Amino acid sequence: MVDLRLSESELDARREHVVQFIQDTAEAAGTDRAILGLSGGIDSTLTAYLTAEALGAEHLHGLVMPGAVSRNDNMSDAEWVAQELEIPYDVFEINPIVDRFLDAYSEAEDDKTAVGNVRARSRAVLNYLVANHEDAMVVGTGNRSEALVGYFTKYGDGAVDCHPLGNLYKQQVRQLAAHVGVPKELVEKEPTAGLWAGQTDEEELGLDYDTLDSILALHVDGPLSVAATAREVEGVTEAQVEQVRKMYERSAHKRSVPPAPEPLH
Missing domain, CATH: 1.10.10 (Arc Repressor Mutant, subunit A)
Structure with a gap:
């Protein structure tokens, strides 16, 4: 494999660069507040750490949005991150929202990709509902690896105001996460988008x-x-x-x- 790891000085520079980017983006948007969907995965966790550093924990509102197929450990990890960073957070069950869509169009209920994308898009709607109410920006969690191959839901997890990790390959995300103090269990956790039962990122890719x-x-x-x-x-x-x-x-x-x-x- 190609070694894309960064040196300690490069990691410090990336950290500072991302934190400054978040601050600049918020200032340009005329806000000092951010909304972030917390999944318990490494991307959202690192984004939470850096956004809390950039804006202050009290200015970051985390949303934990479990669905019918969400793994319990993911949701508990999401809350763990919020509590570790001392950021305010809410838990919204998205299953009733998804069910209403499928009630309206039942022909798609057995299409796991279509239903999985509805889950992602329902989370995006909730992100912006809260962001509009709080005059905040929605911070995304996408990394460069997934962006380049389209491994995200259009108008779902891709519907955000900025992607602070957008120039980092996945292995660099893990490395930077360890560098800023993300717990080892989360750094090494198997990635999953949680769009359907048993789904893992690497298997799908x-x-x-x-x-x-x-x-x-x-x-x-x-x-x-x-x-x-x-x-x-x-x-x-x-x-x-x-x-x-x-x-x-x-x-x-x-x-x-x-x-x-x-x-x-």
């Missing part, structure tokens, strides 16, 4: 994050060809590199605003 990061850094973000990347990353085939490239290309629409026709002249 078809690659472990270290392999994905290596391919992205060398081929998508870097100059190497498919063949050269496969030679450079031990145990990776050209087909896997192509798979990541296709994921990147097919998800381009998720990383840009909805298109409109070119203006007539």
Whole structure:
């Protein structure tokens, strides 16, 4: 695998850079408050730590939003993070909201992807409901690895005002989390979006994050060809590199605003 780990000085610089970004984004939005969905995963946990550092714990409102398929340990970890940081938080059960959507359109109730995306989008609506009421901004938790391959729900967890971790590969997220003092249990926890029962990120992606990061850094973000990347990353085939490239290309629409026709002249 490609070693994307940062030195101690680089970690300090990234921490300072992200904290300043959050402060600048809040100031530009005319607020000193933020809303953050807490999942108990490493991305939302690190984002919580850095946002609390940037704005003050009292100015960060955490939302814990379990659904029917949420793992109990994820939700308890989410509350643990809020209590550890001493940030105010609320728990909203999203299952009644999702059920109302499925009551309205029952044809989709057996489509796990469609229902999983409704869960993500219901959380986004709650984030903005609270944010609008409190005149706050919604802070996202997306990292670079997932953004590049489109591993997020459009208008769901992608519906935010900023992504403080947006330039960090997943392994760098873990490293920075350990650096700022996130408990080891959360740093090493298996990632899951919790969109359906038994779901894990790496199984759904078809690659472990270290392999994905290596391919992205060398081929998508870097100059190497498919063949050269496969030679450079031990145990990776050209087909896997192509798979990541296709994921990147097919998800381009998720990383840009909805298109409109070119203006007539």
